[in-house]
Amino acid sequence: MDQGREGACVGYGWTAELLAEPFAPVQQPLVASAESYATLAYRRAKLVDDFPGEDYSGTSVLAGAKIMQEDGHIERYRWCFGVSDVRDTILTLGPVVIGIPWYESMYSVGADHVVSIGGDLVGGHCLIVTGYHPEFVIDGKREQVFRWRNSWGASYGHDGSAYIKYSDLAALLRGGGEACIPEGRRTPSFDVPLD
Secondary structure (H helix, E strand, O other): OOOOOOOHHHHHHHHHHHHOOOOOOOOOEEEEEHHHHHHHHHHHHHHHHOOOOOOOOOOHHHHHHHHHHHHHOEEEEEEEHHHHHHHHHHHOOOOOOOEEEEEEEHOOOOOEEEOOOOEEEEEEEEEEEEEEEEEEEEEOEEEEEEEEEEOOOOOEEEOOOOEEEEEHHHHHHOOOOOEEEOOOOEEEOOOEEEE
């Protein structure tokens, strides 16, 4: 999916989580296309977040979780309290929705599809963490990494996904990030298949 220029990453992050279901989903009634649902979920999340008004770009991961629960896509949600919780959740339950500080260098990835943290802080961003590798080779050195899925289309990283070092994700979470675990997922049937 591609959110385009709209700051709808929370809606797209949560919708991507629904689509990344690692287990056979319990299907719900047909809903709009995944991208139109993501945009609508984002707009609705702005109505329940802690920020005054609606004239701003973005919203919180918590507000997105509330919308997913309200729509019956998840039964409940809880939080990771550090990078080891994210790793353990990925390995045992499935994807984790994160909201993290976003730096200039993170808009692009290296030849090995690894994101590095650098440059100025430009805001925040929501995406999903979909995988963990304990010995990914970066510049000839084995590193723990996570794979995440972005909402900027297939041109980001490798077909929309990239890797981030374990230590870098830990730093982002300590620097004001949040990681949410959806439980009791019920994936909707979208009326338009995704490529």
